[in-house]
Every structure is written in C-alpha cells, then in structure tokens.
Amino acid sequence: MDVDSPSHPALAVQSVYTDNDHHQMDDAVPQLLAQFNLSWHPSPSVLELTFVLLAVVHGDKRLDKKYRNVLTSLDLLNKDPSLQPIVANAWQTGSYRDIRTLAVLQAPMPEPAGGLSELLLDALRKGLSAIYRGPAVDAFSEYLGQNHQAFCKGGNEYYGKFYSIIQSSGTGKTRLMLELGTKDICVLYMNIRSPNDKQGYPYHDDIPANILTGCNTESEYLIQCYAFFASIFKVLRIFLEEEKKFNDWCKDMCKIGSRARALFFAAVGKEYENVKEEIHASSTGEVVMFRYYQQMAYSRSLPSGNKNAPGLGNTTGSGNPCGYDTRTCVGMVSSARVPVDGHLFFPPFTQLGWDQNTPILEKVQADEVGKAEHILRYGRPLYVLIGFAPLCPLLMLARDKLCGKPVFNPNDAHQAFAVLAQRFGFDFAFGPPKIESGATPLTLPSPFYHTSSRPEEMVSGGAVDIGQIGELVSRLLWLLAKDFFVRTKLDAPAHMSGGFEEVLQDCQLVPVVEFLTFVFGPKIWEVAPGAQTEFQNAYINFSHWVSMDFNVRQDKEVEQLPIETWTCCHWARTSAVQCCPNQPLIDKVIPMYFKPQKDGDRAGMSQILISDTARIGTRQSALFDIRRDHWSIAPDYRGLPYIAIVADLGVEESAFDVAVDSSKDMCLRVYASGLDATSYPFLDGYTKVTHILKDLYKRRFPPSGGDLQDLEDQVQFGRSSEPRHMNMKKRSTT
Template sequence: MAGQSGSQDPSVAPLPLTQTQHDELDRTLPDTSSPTPKLPQDTDEILYDSFSSPYIGRAADSFYEYLTNNNIDFRTSSKSYYGKFCSIVQSSGTGKSRLILELRKKGVLVLYMNLRELSDRGFPNRDPVPARILTECTTDCTEAEYTARCYAFFTAIFQVLLWDLGSKIPALDSRNLDAEIKAWNDDMCDMRSEARTKFFEMVDSQYNLVLKSPRQSFVKQAFRDMVQAMPHIFAAREKRNEDAPKLVIAFDEAYPLNKLNSHDIRLSRILCSVISSYSRDNTPMWVVFASTTSQVADFPPPQMIQNSMRVVQSGNSSYPPYHALGWDQFATPLGDISANDVAKFYHIVGFGRPLWKSLMPNGGVLKLAGQKLCDSIAFDSMATNQALAVLAQRFALDIRFGHRDTVSYIKTAVASHLRVCFSTTENGLWSDTFHPSEPFLSCVAAMLLHQSPDNLPNVLHVLENRIHSGMVEIGQRGELTSRLLLLLAKDLFIRRNPPETAIQHLLYNGSEHAELLDCQKVSVVGFLEYLFGTAFWSDSEAGEEAKTALQHAYINFTHWITMEEFISPADGDFEELGSARCDPDEWTLRHWHRTSAVQCCPLQPLVDKMIPIYFDDPSLGSDLKRMSQIFISDKVGRISNIGDPGHDTTRAHYSIECQSDLPYITLLLDLNVDSDPQLSATYLKRDPSHPETGQCLRIYASGMSDTTFSFLNQHPPVAKGLQEILSRQKEVPSQTIHQALRSTMRDMRWEA
C-alpha cells in the first residue's frame, strides 16, 4: 500500500517547533479547511439509510478500548495530560462519523455534534446551535470573549444533560437503566429526531442565560452536579470497567476550529483549555474531535496564563489521534465470486473505505470519487497536489522525509485528497500516511489520467519535477520507473479498442454488474506483444511454444501495493502470522481479486515485483489451481540472475515458494542502459530435476527506448515523460531505504 511518510531518517529529523512557528507554518500551508466537493442531494437519503444498516468490523470495539486506555493513562500515568479530549484524524469516507455513533451500542452515552461549515452540504448535516456558538461570529472575537463562549456552552451542555437524562433515567435497576440509555441514545444519534432538535434548543436557551456572566467555576460546578446526580451512569458497576467510557461528547467535522482569527488565536486551543479546566477528575467522560485535518489533533496548552479569565493551565501531554478505522468491510469473501467476475462494479466497490459501497445505489459515485480525490470539480493535471494524488493512488509513490514540502503535502493530501493517516508521532509533527490498496479509487484515478490526451504527459511532468526536487523517491533500483512503465503500458493497451459494455468514464450511471475497464482481464499474449512489439513472439527464442502455453493466461492489475515481508515469510514468522498466513495460490488469487500488483520489500531475494496471472481454463480445476505469476527484477544497482537461462528455480526459492504446474514469466528490466538496447526471450520447459518450477518464459529488456518497448512509438509524450524520470534516477540516486511497507499476509485476509 503506497507511499508513506512514517519512518524517520535521524539525519533529517526536525527540531521541535515553537508555538509561534506552528502558527506561522499553518499560514503558509494550502487551505485544507474547506471540505471536499458537495455530495449530490439524493445521496443524503442513501447515507442516512446507511447509518442504520448493520455495522461491519470491529473498529467500534477498538475505539472503545482506546478511550478506556486513555482514561487509565489519565488516572495512573506519570505523564501530566492536558485534558480528557482526543481526536480521530482520517481522510474522507473512512467511517469516522459512524464509528462515533456506534459507541452507543457499547452502552456509552453519545452526544454527537457536527460543526461543518454552513456552505458544506455533506452528511451528517451540520448542527446549527453548536456550530453557530463555536465557529460563527468569531472573526473579531478576542481570546476572553471566545473563552466566555466556551464556558457558557459547556455549562449549558452539562445542565441540559442533567435535566434531560435526570428526568428519563432515575435510579433504576441495571436492566431498565440499559433500556433507558439505549432509548436516549437512539433519539440523540438519529440525525432527524425531534428529541435531538429539542435538546439543542434547550442548550441554546441555557447558553444565552449563562453567557451573561460566564465563569470557570460555573462549568466545573455544572459538571460536578451532573456526575453526582447520576452515579448509576457515571460510577462503574464493576471495578474492572471503571475506566470504560460512560459519556462521549463528539465534535465531528471539526476543521472550522482549526482557523486562526484576526487576533491570531486558534479556536480549538481555547476550547480545549476549557475542557481541561473541568476534566481533572477520573470520571470517564471524553470529548472527541473528528476531522480530516491533522491540526485538529494539535492541542498543546497555551504558553501564557489567561489573566482576564484567571485560568491557569497545567499538563503538557495530549493523546495520539485514533486511526484504526475499518478497511475492506464490504469486500466480497474470496470464495463467493468467480475470478472471471472480479471486474464487476459491485465487487470492486466493496474494497477500501466504506463510503463507496454506501453510495453504490447512486450512479454518480464514480464522479464523486474523482472530485474527492482531486478536491476539485474538474481534474487539473498541472496542479501538483491533484497530479500526485492521482499517481500515488496507483503507483505507490514514496514521499521522502526531510524535503521542505513534505509536511504541507502530507497534511493537504489527508485532508483533501483521500490519503490515509496510519499513525502520528507523539509530538504531532510527523504522520505516517499512504494511499492504501483501493481498486475502485484506482480505476477512478486511471479514468482521470486518460480522460484527456494532455493529462498523462502533464502529470508525468509534475512527477518529474517532484523527483528532481527530492520530494518523491525513485527507489534504490529504479522501482518507480518500472512501476510506471508496466502499468501505463497496460492502461494504453486496454484503451486501444475498449468494449462498449465496460465502465470507462466517470459519468457512468448503469448496472452494478457492468465491468470496470481497468479491472477487466487482459490477455498476457496480447499485452506482451503490445509492450515489446508485434515481432516479439516470432523473433524471440520463446516462439510459438511459449505463446501456446500462455494462450489462456490473463492479467488484471490496476495499481501497485508494497510489501513489508518476503513473499514467503521465514519459518520463524509462521507462528506470529497464524491463521493470517495464505498459501501461495491463495495469496496470488487474493491479489487478483483486488486487482493489485506487488512491489516487494527491499530485501526480497531475486525479485522486486509480482503481477498475478490467471489461467482461464476450466480443465485446470478451481480458481486456486489456476494462478501463476509474472516475477520482475529491476537490475539497476544490483546483480540479479532471474534473467539468466541457467537459473531456473526463481519461484521455488525459500523466500517465494510459489510452486505450480502452470507456466510463469520472469522479466529482468535493465532500464538504465544508455546505448544498445536489447530484448531477448527464452522459454524453458519443465526440468525433470526441478519439476516444481514448471515452464518459464524468461525475458530480458534493457534501455528505456521504443526499440525495446515498442508501444512507446505510439505515445511520444509518454515516452518523453518516462525518459525524463529515468534521467533523474541516474542523476540523483535514492537516499533512503523504502520502509514501513504496507502489504502483509493479514492485510490480504479482508474477511477478518
């Protein structure tokens, strides 16, 4: 799963920033506070219904445990935490809102508030009362005035919670108490319920009364009154769950709180100073901020005392954001669909973030996904962030630490271009982020790349500039160049004569059983002929025999994902992997099902890449028995022997172990050759001394030229772009080691 910003190189690790530097940096970053493009109006009903569908996955259990552990740390840790608040930082469509609301199924009281801006028509809808109080009319608000607003708001919240809950949940036995909590939660977590509307009307009324003379003592007293009046809710019934969350106040779409107003105050920091003022006891009540912007997690205590309100802050630690939202929740189980049907829209849309499957009834989901990926109504192929987003989704771009633009790019990409945040350092300065395997979004990115003749050359030019600046890694052996070459060749091959029945445009509005063009199976024989030229079969030693052996072989990859372990893990790793371990046939078939090709981990012996092959021959038996592979080695910078006709045990190597009776292909790419490009192929029949290796077509290709790669003749702008990227590889060798790669055996078991 592509391109991370996680593991730090100590030689380029930054010094901590002061608060002034933090604010100055924020002013120079692209504006990430605006939401992604609007959802079409009819999707509002679809998403509303999706919030009542059965919840899939264990993210809610994990989040419940995260809050419990936070409370334990607050109560017992030697650290001095700033307050009982934390955050969920993740890109759009990953299920943040549903996760928060799902806590009610764990017996937690959930008070959900959406603070999205008035112009944002997304779902869940904006809650006007809290949004107006906390985010509107604050441009010229002084620190003291906004602090007063926050005191009054939380005082009103606690008072209304006491009145509302106190009248509905008296001191009942545990069975009736659970039923009453469920009924209250069901009302308050239904975005259209009258009870929810009335609750916030009471909050608004009480807020206006308290605002006339707000004090810190008021919010503390209101909090104590609420907790003491309802011990049956806030006191643990059992010692073992005393730290389990009892009440969660959630601010969703919290990005408006990140702004600096005309007085250079950040609203979120004042809001959190108020939360800190009352949350000093052990009561397991938490405030959760959810947003696509990483700044929502940046809540250091202020560096000065607020004299006007006589607030003295203590503590200097905050909790790391929660990132472990679900992935592939709607993916079709491996045995429930034929390998011949994996290109179907309903299957591909199930992988990745849950938003796509939720919106599948809306025919505009392809167009919406394109707009979300670009953060724009139309794709601008010369805009750096848009171009990088489209490329990163498919080609596993590796963003280099230490570059001056890396931090701003990562923040913008998560907030506005669907990049996923995996973890954040404790000081909040660095995030581990990537574009994970998401075949539906990869198809959308492919459509954007090829919707105009200028798009592909333009994005390659943007990429070349970013490589030249040192922001994007090429790889130690030119891995990026060959990823681009092979997948772009497949893109252009299938677009020569696309079938009319295939989905190939963002405006598609048809059947869910239609097939996505980029996921359809492609003949290996035809692809190799397109890649290397029409004379490939007749002029090579491989000849008609190899062509016949591969006549039923197909590929279907739409994107590259990266690995963090050998294809076949060492014996010592078996126990750790446990049931997550796949046998080689299943591992290859799972990549076929999600239309992914593999960039191996840097230490993988013999090979650098793998592309799944499927043999569409019913006589071979089940799909598991029809899988083979193309193994690729980037020869640049190291000695490789997979192209050596005398080396015939590639897939039998202990680190690979993909034995099969079916033919396979090994491809040695030596792209860095400047002169005398060569292309040769040999076909090795089964060796009786190594029956496990099967027949093998071995191809050696050197140089980036239309002599070796014939298809470049037909696409001069693409050839020029790839050659410029290759020239950067020769001038600027890779400076870092590719680490924190994303594909593991566990990742490939999406049913779990």
C-alpha cells in the first residue's frame, strides 16, 4: 500500500477547526488505538485502518456517528479504496486532519426548524428597499410589452396571456416584481409559499395562499379561483374610483408588510366567501368573475385608456398574470390536454442579472480578485447585502441557495450538477432520444422520473454534452489540475472563521512555475531551464470556464476589447475561456498575471494558449503553429511572455517535449500526448479519475461499425460529410 498517496481533494471539505484543535484531537487518537493494541507498520490491513477510522470519528463530535460502528466503517473503506491510503498516511504521520475533512464522514445537518436569523432577515428587508441596480426591470417591462403584442396578433395561437420568471433563489425576482411599480404598472404581489417555509422571505400572504393552495378536487379549485379573482376585482373597484387614490394604493401594495396590503387582502378574504356562495348558487363561476371584472375595468371615474388598469395578482400590467419559481423543473404540458384553442406558451423570463454590484474594472486590484468581498460582487445580489463577518454563515447560505438543501450530498445528481455545471461549463443536451433520456431527470421532478444516485452516470448517459472533439474532457483536466494543486500544495485559507477580506480557497493565486511542475513534472524545466526565470512572477487564477460563441478576435468591423483588457475581464472574474469550435489554432485560454516582485518588474496580463482536443492522431508538428499574434487571437499585440500548449489527449502513446521560442514575444511551448500519470504526473494515485476522463473522450471517436450503427447514422443524415451521415450505406443482401 502506498501511504504517500495524496489526499483525495474531491472528497475534502473545509475544516472548521484551528490547528490547535487538530493537534489536541490528534493526541487523543493513539490512546484509543492502544486499546486495540495497534501500532503503525508499513502494510496495514483494511481492518486495522478501520480501527484507525473509528478512533478519529470517536474523537470528533462533528463527524457522522454511524461510522463509530466497525462494520459501517469497514464497508466504507472496502467500497471506496481511495480512502485507504488517506487513513494510512494519517496514521503514519500522526496528523488526522485529512480524515476529519472527508466529505463522506461529515454528519448530516438537520433541517432548520427555526426562522431566519435577524442578520439575514435584516439583509433581505434591505434588499427590497435599497437602490435598485441594473436594467432588469426595464428588460422585463420590454419583455411584457413584446409578449402582449404577440398575444394580440396571435389570435388563438397562445394558450393564455401569462408569464413566468424562472431563476434561482436570491437573484432578485421579488424585487423585480415590486420595482415594476416604478414603471407605471399596477402590481398586485402575492406570495403563496408554504407556511412551513421558515427560511424564505417575504413571508407568505395568508389569505391568497390559503385560497390558492388549499383544495383537493379540481372542480372545487376552479370555483375557488373564480371566487378569488372575482373578489379581487370587486375590492379593487373601490380604488379605481379616484386616480390619485389608485396610484397611491399601487405604491403601497408594493411595500412588503404595509398596512395597505393587509387591509386589501383582508377585504378580499371577506368578499371571497360572499362571492363563493354566489357562484355555488348560480353555478356560473366564469360569468360571475367576468361581471366583477367589467365593473372594475369600466369604473366611471378612471380615465379611459389608463395604462395602469387593471392589474392582477402576482401580476403585471393589463391583466397579465406573472408567476415565478426557483425550481429547475420544466413544465411538460401536452397540447392535446389543453381543452381550449391555442397551445403555445411564452418563454419564461430568465434575464435577471448577476452583476449589479460588479466593480469598475479599472479599480480592480489584480492580486486581490480572490477575496470574498470581490468574488461576491459577481454573484447573487443577496450576498452583497448580507455582509456577514465571519464569512461562514454566508457560505452556508450560498450552499443552501445552490443545492436547495442545508447539506451537500455529492451523490445527489441535482446537487452535484448545481455545483459542477458552471465550474466545468456543462452544456445540457436535448434533442436525440438517447440524449433526452439522460437529460429528462434533470428537468422533471419526482415521482415522474427516477434520478440516478451517481452523477457520473448522468454524464455518461448523455445529459451533458461532451463536445464534438472532447472539449469537456480537457476542461475537466485543466480545472481539476488547478483544484488538486490548490488542495495539496497551498495552505487552505481560514475563511470559515474569517471575514470578507479572506481569500476563497478556489480563487487563490497559483504560481505558474509550481503549477506547471505539478502538472507535467520537473522535466518541463530540465529541458528549458531559462524559461523558469521568465515566469517566476507569473500566476494563474481560474475557478470556472466561460464558453465563447465567436473567435477571440473577429472582423475589424466589430467593436472589440484589446486583448489585454479582455484578459483582465476574465481575470477579474477568475474565469478561463473555452474557445468556440471554429477558433483557429487554440481551444482554450487561461489568463496569466505577472505580478511585480521588485522595482523594474513589468506588471500586466498574458495568456496560456492551449490546443488540447481529444484527437487520435499526433499533432506534435502543430506546436509552433500557435502564435498569439495570429489574426484570430491578438494580431496587434506585443507584450509579456506567454505559454502555448498542445495536448493530444486522444493519443495512446505518452510523449513530451518543450521548446522556447523567442522569435517575437518569448513563448514557452509544451507538447504532451496521452492521458495518464506519465504525461500528467498529478494524476498519479487517481486511477478512477483517469479512467473516467479516458472513457469520456473515447465517446468522440468514430464508431466501429455494424448494422446497428449503420441504421443510427442513417437517421442522422447531414450530421457530417462522412459517407455514414450522407446515406451512402451498404444495402442489405438478404
């Protein structure tokens, strides 16, 4: 057993203990092991490692108590052999920190029983009254206008004139609805969340929520809806009798917790019972509702054509119902089930911005982009409003918003994709039946479909687009390399107890020289020793991928940022670039920052240019083809040294070469073929990771043939210019 294997970073969580805490708990472990007459030796058995694991779990109250059972811990080590060297290494060194931070050992957090904390509640309230930033409300107003025109011109084409906002929690949906009141649009905001949801704000409105969610039969629910909206129209007519009074009422209804809202819904609740009895007596709910609507709409004191009239609940403008949700489920309503003409739905509004608090680029300090205070400005507006110190409560809130639950379960495909999708640039594929079957569980809630408990099966099953030439494989490779380096070579920041000035773990500056040594091994500098000096003060810092639809440099007629400014924008967001499929020469760009170390050092941005598609044939001759001054990258730029990498991930044989090119800007050129620990030493000890990566890129290779493959190619006519996709197939001889 190799006790020097590194801790598996994918299984690690941030420690909540100080170094002193760890030392005290470490000192107690040998005493527990002595009870089993165990002492370290070079070849420990799985059973011995099980007792070591038991001793660690017994000494840490934060870990899951079920692993205090011998059989449970033994089963864990047998099912996941990658944990065994972690336990063995900890036993040998006497430091058990790596065991305590294993995600699988963390005790599940109970569902929160109480309500929001005062700090969070105060932040949420501020979020509904602070200065509104960004153009989202203007865009939504435009969206409503365009849909209204389409509905009026569409005849019976549309099922109904109602809209939806679908975006995740904390992005400003409620504030957007309320802010519409500033656009001379009447908004009647109603929150019908569950009364058991103690973590949500604004709280639910009792009367609308009880009416709209408190029925068991379809026929009775239809009557309740008729009565509810009829009572709204009946009460609203009072406020339409005088325009000034109506305008004031509109503003008050957009103030959460206002007396006007309470009085209005109380009046609606009272009228609701009367109208409901009227409908039961006449059995004409639609007629009753329409009569009260006409009385409201044609209130004699309201000027004709007033654009404020009338507005509906969770509604905006001219009777346009608008609801919003944070769930990622897609409504699957068959047009055959719609009992009226029209089957089209308006697409949901999903354009709420994430950049309302983005700092001006000129004010961004390049060596401070990893700080929490900076990173949070690119996220949900809610995070900036909270301003927690220490940072731990905010990180827990971010986890809850992202995963939808108060504890992260890596075996839950929905949670895993929520965490990984944006980091690794996942594209969810819809279309061919094979792909739809894999993606459907991500868009439909239980009990309609069963979701796999293994996220990797969702990738292999077709839910995630792998790319035409292995783009996903290389994104995984480079970002995993950076993540592994951060977790094994850099000290973890103490941001669980720190404040907004702390640097987030995955946003730390990574020295380029050390990173390339970690990825390729010391051999990279043995071939080109002088190049190491050139990049001594160079750093990378990318936490996720951003995909492009166009070349880095387009036609001159299109306004574009200079390459250095473009690189700075990505550096500020800690993003790396997945180039578009048509980009010549390269597939990826990783921003690189040269940090001044002494007087005279030049500061600025440069790039690592990578061509790393998973092709079968070697492209070593293409190593010198990559040029930063190519017309599609930066034809007019001369500046700091850069790095060009050609990685043939699809080639079975491992090969490596390094060259230094000083013809223009100094360039370190690296060639590597294969996808194993020989080409990439950082993969040593991660056999499962290597196997998954290889399995993914092999899916991009041409099929091996066979009648089944022939038939599949025929129904994909035109997919490529190959004979198999142009119906040039052999004919059956039987």
